[in-house]
Amino acid sequence: MPRKASDFGIRSNRLPEYAVDRDYELCIGCGVCIRQCSFDVHYLDEDHDTVRSRSELCVGCHRCSALCPTRALAIKPNPAQYRAHGSWSGEHVKDINLQAETGGVVLTGSGNDKRAPVYWDNLLINASQVTNPSIDPLREPMELRTHLGARLDAVNIQAGSLDSRLPPTIPISTPIVFSALSYGAVSFQVQLALAQAAQELGTLWNTGEGGFHPRLREYGSNTIVQVASGRFGVDLDYLNSARMVEIKIGQGAKPGIGGHLAGEKVSKDVSATRMIPEGTDAISPAPQHDIYSIEDLRMLVFALKEATNYKVPVSVKIAAVHNAPAIASGMVRAGADVIAIDGFRGGTGAAPKVIRDNVGLPIEFALAAVDQRLRDEGIRNRVSIIAGGGVRNAADVVKAIALGADAVYVGTAALIAIGCTLCQKCYSGKCNWGIATQDPYLAKRVNPDIARRRLVNLVKGWSHEIKEMLGGMGINAIESLRSNRSQLRGIGLTAEELSILGVKPAGG
Amino acid sequence: MCTTGLFAEIDALGLSYSELNQRVRIAVESGARRLVLRNVAGQRYIGTNLYGCADRQGLSGLLLEIHGTPGNDLGAFLDGPTIVVYGNAMDGTGNTMTSGRIVIHGRAGDITGLSARGGEIFVRDSVGYRTGVHMKQYQGNRPVIVIGGTSQDFLGEYMAGGIIILLGLHLKANEPHACNRLCSGMHGGAVFVRGTLRHGSLGHGVSVQPLNADDRQLVAVYVSRYAELFGADADSIMNASFTKLVPATGRPYKQLYAY
Numbered sequence: 001m002p003r004k005a006s007d008f009g010i011r012s013n014r015l016p017e018y019a020v021d022r023d024y025e026l027c028i029g030c031g032v033c034i035r036q037c038s039f040d041v042h043y044l045d046e047d048h049d050t051v052r053s054r055s056e057l058c059v060g061c062h063r064c065s066a067l068c069p070t071r072a073l074a075i076k077p078n079p080a081q082y083r084a085h086g087s088w089s090g091e092h093v094k095d096i097n098l099q100a101e102t103g104g105v106v107l108t109g110s111g112n113d114k115r116a117p118v119y120w121d122n123l124l125i126n127a128s129q130v131t132n133p134s135i136d137p138l139r140e141p142m143e144l145r146t147h148l149g150a151r152l153d154a155v156n157i158q159a160g161s162l163d164s165r166l167p168p169t170i171p172i173s174t175p176i177v178f179s180a181l182s183y184g185a186v187s188f189q190v191q192l193a194l195a196q197a198a199q200e201l202g203t204l205w206n207t208g209e210g211g212f213h214p215r216l217r218e219y220g221s222n223t224i225v226q227v228a229s230g231r232f233g234v235d236l237d238y239l240n241s242a243r244m245v246e247i248k249i250g251q252g253a254k255p256g257i258g259g260h261l262a263g264e265k266v267s268k269d270v271s272a273t274r275m276i277p278e279g280t281d282a283i284s285p286a287p288q289h290d291i292y293s294i295e296d297l298r299m300l301v302f303a304l305k306e307a308t309n310y311k312v313p314v315s316v317k318i319a320a321v322h323n324a325p326a327i328a329s330g331m332v333r334a335g336a337d338v339i340a341i342d343g344f345r346g347g348t349g350a351a352p353k354v355i356r357d358n359v360g361l362p363i364e365f366a367l368a369a370v371d372q373r374l375r376d377e378g379i380r381n382r383v384s385i386i387a388g389g390g391v392r393n394a395a396d397v398v399k400a401i402a403l404g405a406d407a408v409y410v411g412t413a414a415l416i417a418i419g420c421t422l423c424q425k426c427y428s429g430k431c432n433w434g435i436a437t438q439d440p441y442l443a444k445r446v447n448p449d450i451a452r453r454r455l456v457n458l459v460k461g462w463s464h465e466i467k468e469m470l471g472g473m474g475i476n477a478i479e480s481l482r483s484n485r486s487q488l489r490g491i492g493l494t495a496e497e498l499s500i501l502g503v504k505p506a507g508g
Numbered sequence: 509m510c511t512t513g514l515f516a517e518i519d520a521l522g523l524s525y526s527e528l529n530q531r532v533r534i535a536v537e538s539g540a541r542r543l544v545l546r547n548v549a550g551q552r553y554i555g556t557n558l559y560g561c562a563d564r565q566g567l568s569g570l571l572l573e574i575h576g577t578p579g580n581d582l583g584a585f586l587d588g589p590t591i592v593v594y595g596n597a598m599d600g601t602g603n604t605m606t607s608g609r610i611v612i613h614g615r616a617g618d619i620t621g622l623s624a625r626g627g628e629i630f631v632r633d634s635v636g637y638r639t640g641v642h643m644k645q646y647q648g649n650r651p652v653i654v655i656g657g658t659s660q661d662f663l664g665e666y667m668a669g670g671i672i673i674l675l676g677l678h679l680k681a682n683e684p685h686a687c688n689r690l691c692s693g694m695h696g697g698a699v700f701v702r703g704t705l706r707h708g709s710l711g712h713g714v715s716v717q718p719l720n721a722d723d724r725q726l727v728a729v730y731v732s733r734y735a736e737l738f739g740a741d742a743d744s745i746m747n748a749s750f751t752k753l754v755p756a757t758g759r760p761y762k763q764l765y766a767y
């Protein structure tokens with residue numbers, strides 16, 4: 001008996017988002033698509049010995065069409081759309097129907113996909129012509145190394161030697177750091193690839209808030225561990241096995257709200273890493289209940305410094321929100337060595353769509369405003385800034401650094417390198433690309449060796465492009481670009497936008 | 509500081525928390541297993557910085573006796589040692605604790621035992637807000653908090669595992685516990701309450717149950733430890749009515765989302 005669409009909970013009054021277009025001239029009935037699709041779209045119609053599809057269940061991840069040996073499959077936006085309407089998009093209609101059916105909160109994954117302006121695209125990078133020479137990075141020294149951590153306001157020199165205790169800093173060989181992707185949200189294979197790539201590249205990866213798997217601890221010197229409201233897997237071993245500890249206050253994709261990993265995803269191994277029983281929901285409360293103020297934040301920052309004997313920098317990560325500059329100032333005064341700001345295009349394993357798409361700020365504004373505020377207060381040296389949330393290529397990295405970042409966090413770009421096609425179904429645990437899943441059958445689709453190589457290639461490629469852009473500007477060290485906003489010009493921006501970004505208009 | 513063999517005594521007067529904690533660490537490194545800290549006045553994170561300064565056995569056998577009032581985050585991340593306070597404790601006692609024991613001969617403040625994953629906390633008197641918030645248990649590790657007095661609001665909030673025993677020893681006959689919104693968002697563990705709760709004082713999704721024989725036995729074990737520590741009479745404590753608060757469901761948010 002072929003299974004009917006209604007067996008899969010399809011509701012009749014929602015139009016399918018995608019149409020599976022199978023070219024029966026090409027289809028050889030091999031069944032690859034049936035095995036590859038975890039959403040049960042394709043099935044064998046035994047009566048007619050034909051492979052058919054239930055388009056209603058398709059999430060548009062393109063796994064099947066990518067793997068179809070005869071290229072018989074094309075996944076297209078469903079041509080049968082709701083009546084076009086300038087105010088009510090098909091997505092609005094669909095979500096209303098979904099909520100009318102369930103009464104629930106519409107869940108999504110990945111990053112904000114709305115047409116909110118991407119300000120990187122309104123910024124142009126400078127280059128030298130005549131008056132100062134550009135530099136050829138292939139033949140001349142070019143420094144991408146930077147150091148994450150606090151710098152003292154002043155140092156004492158006694159009898160020719162240093163008499164100040166320097167805070168711990170971490171050298172990274174390129175200003176690109178892998179952002180938090182927790183075990184539970186992503187598979188072990190993905191974390192292994194990130195950890196190995198970070199080691200090979202001389203940079204850092206971030207465990208996220210889901211604990212630090214024992215088999216990954218050998219990569220500790222390239223690892224940032226997170227302390228979030230759930231405190232999953234946090235103990236003294238955890239804190240002391242990492243290079244940096246990050247307090248997660250918020251995340252760009254879902255500022256101000258907590259989260260929870262559904263019990264289905266808390267497998268034996270996830271349970272051991274998070275240190276919670278198998279199959280229970282892993283709930284992260286919205287706030288950290290020991291942090292209700294900057295003073296409280298300082299208490300946790302120094303609890304972590306005491307717990308690690310002041311050997312590692314402590315980072316505090318916040319979502320980019322309206323008063324980020326004032327909060328950042330407080331974070332610095334609370335003793336953070338690094339502050340991470342995550343813009344509203346940052347990705348997530350699961351978030352209510354209404355939050356993901358409406359709450360927070362673009363990273364470009366938050367970063368520029370935070371950097372300026374810390375400079376105005378004379379405390380910028382006390383922290384490094386890591387900016388994340390929608391960094392898509394090397395140009396975005398250069399622009400972020402010119403706006404004031406020391407380094408950037410990349411999450412979505414790293415996942416795309418591993419195979420993610422932005423289908424936004426990460427919360428389902430059925431990621432056909434083997435990334436956002438704990439199902440061993442799906443997770444083994446990511447070969448950690450290949451994934452590591454692809455991550456290394458990506459970051460190397462970007463790093464080389466960054467050097468080319470730096471060379472073009474006549475700059476030979478990434479640290480000379482930090483907050484060097486004269487290297488940027490804005491195009492298509494209002495005077496207010498330009499002033500917040502601290503850049504002149506193109507031509508000015 | 510004076511260290512003789514296994515014993516050390518430190519006068520905390522005028523020391524910053526990092527100075528005090530550093531001295532404690534050095535004493536433990538040089539072999540002290542019983543430390544008496546005198547004149548403690550608000551220094552934070554006592555017992556937090558001992559990672560790696562002795563082996564497991566050494567840390568588990570370590571006793572820190574505190575005279576005075578330790579500051580916030582006493583024994584945060586504690587893994588092994590026993591801390592005894594002759595006085596009150598402030599906020600965050602046993603924050604994210606893994607194992608060991610903390611005994612307070614007095615009162616403890618807010619978020620006592622926040623996110624603890626193991627170990628025991630005994631408080632002779634009452635505790636502040638949000639005690640035991642988001643405690644969890646894992647395999648053999650089950651955190652336990654025993655409170656002689658009562659609690660302020662949100663006891664056991666978000667609780668995912670472990671046990672809290674609230675004794676209300678100072679309450680008059682028929683006087684209910686003071687706390688509201690007990691166990692809001694609870695999805696694991698159990699809270700045992702001696703005496704009565706005010707009507708409507710439970711948080712959302714909590715189920716009230718009588719104790720079964722196993723529960724009574726479990727409570728009796730910790731009550732007798734409490735009685736031993738603070739010189740109370742275990743039998744007369746047990747000779748009262750108890751209720752058990754457990755989550756109505758282990759998956760409180762299962763129905764919340766649509767996709």
Ligand code: SF4
Nearest residue numbers: 037058059061062064
């Ligand atoms: S969900 Fe992915 S694999 Fe399944 S039919 Fe759609 S595009 Fe193909």
Ligand code: SF4
Nearest residue numbers: 420421423424426431
């Ligand atoms: S990680 Fe997987 S489920 Fe999430 S957007 Fe990418 S391909 Fe889709």
